Amino acid sequence: MNHFSYYNPTRYVFGHGEYQNVGKLLHGRTKKLLLHYGGGSIKRSGLYNAVVNALNDAGIAFIELGGVKPNPCLETVRTGIALCREEQADCILAVGGGSVIDSAKAIAMGCAHQGDVWKLFTGEEQLSAPPLPVATILTLPAAGSENSPNTVISNPATNRKLGYGHELLRPMLSIVCPELFLTLPQEQMAYGACDMLCHIFERYFTNTPGTELTDALCEATMRTIMQQASILRQEPGNEAAWAQLALSGTIAHNNILGLGREQSWTCHALEHELSAVYDVPHGAGLAVIVPAYFDAVWRANPGIFAQWAVNVMGVSASRDTERVVQEGIRRLRAWYRELGLPQTLQELGIPAEADVAAMAAGACSVRAGGILPGVKALNQAEAQAVFEACR
Ligand code: NZQ
Ligand code: ZN
Secondary structure (H helix, E strand, C coil), X not given: CCXXXXXXXXXXXXXXXXXXXXXXXXXXXXXXXXXXXXXXXXXXXXXXXXXXXXXXXXXXXXXXXXXXXXXXXXXXXXXXXXXXXHHCCCEEEEEECHHHHHHHHHHHHHHHCCCCHHHHHHCCCCCCCCCCCEEEEXXXXXXXCCCCCEEEEEECCCCEEEEEECHHHCCCEEEECHHXXXXXXXXXXXXXXXXXXXXXXXXXXXXXXXXXXXXHHHHHHHHHHHHHXXXXXXXXXXXXXXXXXXXXXXXXXXXXXXXXXXXXCHHHXXXXXXXXXXXXXXXXXXXXXXXXXXXXXXXXXXXXXXXXHHHCCCCCCCCCHHXXXXXXXXXXXXXXXXXXXXXXXXXXXXXXCCCHHHHHHHHHXXXXXXXXXXXXXXXXXXHHHHHHHCC
């Protein structure tokens, strides 16, 4: 196990109806906040009215900015920064999925930062002051942003989608209520489960020795995600299953499962290229990338892949490691299919003439030395081969 330092100050409030307490939970923490949300789902579900009433009852002043798009874009972030500065908002309440929360985090750091917020994402600048505090009410369990120190923003002007991480970006408060997920379309549940699972893959498949505790925690969380998503595929109104899936999604990405482990994030780097250029949903892109990536790298560490195949995918243990691993990957593909997820670039709606060489170059450009880390480090040509295998 490697050295680590872990800081997680998020107050995490979980349970049916807890969103009604948002005013009480924020009382005394803000003089005026920005209420930030997406394209309208919270208005259709009635959550918007409930939140506004709760803020009014607690005497909390607020301004608002809706319209965050999936794969949230820089333009909305810039609008939010200007609005918060003009109105002297001192806190941001994000009500939505990962896109709304990431947009809120980018606005929060852009308000405090002296320079250009996009240059934080490109690595040209370092955050010059602590971001404004962010609170969240989660409406889609998937990205894990409700308890992660990360934000991912798209800049359509440059066809880039880039992440930024800072320990002060973990929300001060996140409220998670399973009944808020009952209005989600089936495909969003599937994208979300796929994303959660990949957040664990990026941590679990490591060459770091001595990780038995976090291996076991990873395996339990992976099994739970797969079981509960399969239940929700049959019973989308099963609130108890949503509760387990949502908690799994937070645990998958708050880095408890990654403590002391060398991590990869290569599938994410590759997928962000697909989302940046073709605006595909993040979870759908991952369903295409992950099996092709596993095929490309498992031989570098067959032991950890065989352990996963047996402990998570239910393959019988055997000395024929290749057969065990291949069967594990086959079962993963079958589970993606069961959830209705795409398996090829074509099924993702990406044209045959897609410039995978440029996407491989883009993915490698954001990693040290142009190399994508993991159980097997990939250079640009190897990254391109993974994209080719997805066609
Ligand atoms: O915009 P509205 O109208 O709210 O509709 C949204 C959106 O169209 C809809 N939705 C959300 N909650 C709903 C609902 N529809 C009905 N009922 C509800 N309760 O769902 C659609 C997708 O929402 P989005 O927020 O885009 O999805 P998700 O939560 O999967 O977030 C994806 C984003 O998170 C980033 C991804 O790259 C992507 O941009 N990620 C962020 C991470 C982080 N900050 O730590 C880590 C992840 O790896 C990921 O990269
Ligand atoms: Zn993800």
